Amino acid sequence: MSRRLVSVASGGIQGRQVLIEEMGVEPGPELRQAQEAILRLDPALARPVKAAPRMPRQLP
Secondary structure, eight states, X not given: OOHHHHHHHHHHHHHHHHHHHHHOOOXXXXXXXXXXXXXXXXXXXXXXXXXXXXXXXXXX
16 A cells, blocks of 8 residues: 555544544545545546646746
């Protein structure tokens, strides 16, 4: 597992603990499904990366 994936997974676990312990609520199905999709590297989560708009080298 890559460091980034481990970081995301641990962040999701910590976020869930905060919701339960500090706010007294269980994460909803959408949040659980999103976390599961991240952990299984679901290709549907990938978005095409847009190039940044080109900036002129010199202002008019």
